[in-house]
Amino acid sequence: MISMFRAAIKTISLGSRRSFPSGLRSEARPFCRKTPTKVRVSEALTGVELGSEVTIQGWVRSVRSQKENLFVHVNDGSSLQSLQIFASSDLNNPLLTFGSAVEIKGVLKKSPHPKQPFELEAEEIKIVGECNPVAFPFKVKKRHSPEYVRQFPHLRCRTNSFSSLMRIRSEATAAIHSYFKEHGFVQIHTPVITSNDCEGAGELFQVEATCPQDSGEFNFFSVPAYLTVSGQLHLEVISGALSRVYTFGPTFRAENSQSRRHLAEFYMVEAELSFTQSIEDLTKVMEDLFRSATEQVLTQCAEDVDLFHKHVTPGHREAVDAMLKRKFTIISYNEAVEVLQRSTEAFVFSTEWGCDLQTEHEKYLVKHCGNQPVFVTDYPYDLKPFYARDNQDHPRHTAAAVDLLVPGVGELCGGSLREERLDLLTARLEAADLEDTYSWYLDLRRFGSVPHGGFGMGFERYLQCILGIDNIKDVVPFPRFSHSCLL
Structure with missing residues (x-):
């Protein structure tokens, strides 16, 4: 499976030419040359830079891919809560797995869901560090006992x-x-x-x-x-x-x-x-x-x-x-x-x-x-x-x-x-x-x-x-x- 991952393209960018499938919560925006502001997840969750193009860096906590949409939760350690990333399914990547390190550029917007006031509408997803979810000792959405976690002080x-x-x-x-x-x-x-x-x-x-x-x-x-x-x-x-x-x-x-x-x-x-x-x-x-x-x-x-x-x-x-x-x-x-x-x-x-x-x-x-x-x-x-x-x-x-x-x-x-x-x-x-x-x-x-x-x-x-x-x-x-x- 890893060989298949390594064969995949690590960076997928649709830039300003991206057009979302019908039904997505986005409208085409004019090309902007301004360098995106780098923000932490804790800052993004407060709505800082709302409406602006920003860059988020962190680790993937979950990935949910639908026919047309892609939902990713990213955390950088600055808060317990993760930031939801919303994107076109065209931005999906076999290397985008639980535990992988990513850099994501997009626009910070209000979320329609009450549990998450803000989300990032992604324009580009870059895989910074791969993570094999099969070999990774911690599994998504599973609560591991302290005794089990203690076996992996480095992780x-x-x-x-x-x-x-x-x-x-x-x-x-x-x-x-x-x-x-x-x-x-x-x-x-x-x-x-x-x-x-x-x-x-x-x-x-x-x-x-x-x-x-x-x-x-x-x-x-x-x-x-x-x-x-x-x-x-x-x-x-x-x-x-x-x-x-x-x-x-x-x-x-x-x-x-x-x-x-x-x-x-x-x-x-x-x-x-x-x-x-x-x-x-x-x-x-x-x-x-x-x-x-x-x-x-x-x-x-x-x-x-x-x-x-x-x-x-x-x-x-x-x-x-x-x-x-x-x-x-x-x-x-x-x-x-x-x-x-x-x-x-x-x-x-x-x-x-x-x-x-x-x-x-x-x-x-x-x-x-x-x-x-x-x-x-x-x-x-x-x-x-x-x-x-x-x-x-x-x-x-x-x-x-x-x-x-x-x-x-x-x-x-x-x-x-x-x-x-x-x-x-x-x-x-x-x-x-x-x-x-x-x-x-x-x-x-x-x-x-x-x-x-x-x-x-x-x-x-x-x-x-x-x-x-x-x-x-x-x-x-x-x-x-x-x-x-x-x-």
Whole structure:
């Protein structure tokens, strides 16, 4: 069949001499030498350049050929909706198939059909890139499962759902930057390569040079270097001069996990605030960021979000709307443990005081709070990293730390007030034999230290939350996880 395609003429142009068969919605127009305006599908769907000769470039989503008429739907990724192309059947071409790339010139006109306000009356159809519809893994008008689509990371952006996801990711990114800019935060580009393990969990990817050296063993940085697990410590440095800072970039964890919640490479939104002594200052920013970004995504990407809420995760829109209507609940770790211990659920992991909350615990707590986001504060001191502030006035030894738990995901954000008291911080680093490693961190407390705190939000988990996507691998373009690094 492909040999027959290649034998076909790739460009068919009838120009101004074309006369449509009787019954077609067109009248002969005088020859015009003006170069057609190139417009995107999203622009054409708004009626821009209505009545003018324009050029559309994109990929074919469907072809329907009749005896005298030809109908083609073309999409260029600028919107979920495709533009209908109306033409004489003389412009049909065996190479004009689902998935092929085309360039089409014609006149943008109003459409008689209510579902599509505008359409392009084609004068010329050029095949830019062929596509064998038999070999192409995605089929026209078929909804493929996320598991099937995931097998083709190099092609899955051609599906409606994944191209919608990419537009939602882009808008959510812009919404997050917009929130921080409007609230006086300065964006900081923290390093991807670092010499510190911020989380202290040891789940690091070490960075080594592969270039050969002439003499002896070569260490590029002279110290062990790793891909960053968090930009927090670098933000703390900058927050010593700029009181509100944030970063938004890739982070890495060498977790040998195949779960639906973890990736080896993912994006983190992290913020640091100086001159704060209250967990409530942090929870307010977390909640406001969530609300602001979500409202912007729902408004600016309405069609794309609706695609997920109607066809991928039916009914999830109501859950998102409910999250935005109510103020987020705040409970202490003590209260959370009491809720878990009173539960009749058969938890796999311990619910004793001092245990770390597992995914099963987090999801139960969210359910207990009416399937609404919930902040859990004041965790046991020993569960948190060295930088978390000691709650010395609490009956039990706790840290001024907070997690935001959300429906369907569990932990979305994690943060804490930072220990600004030099003596307490020094003692904890000495106990962990880290005083020399973090001597620079102690300097931050010696020279103009102020009470401060911050948090991090997993961007992919945020997308899972608002779209209702079960597997984190389906909200990132090229997922990296244990035993998988395709492309």
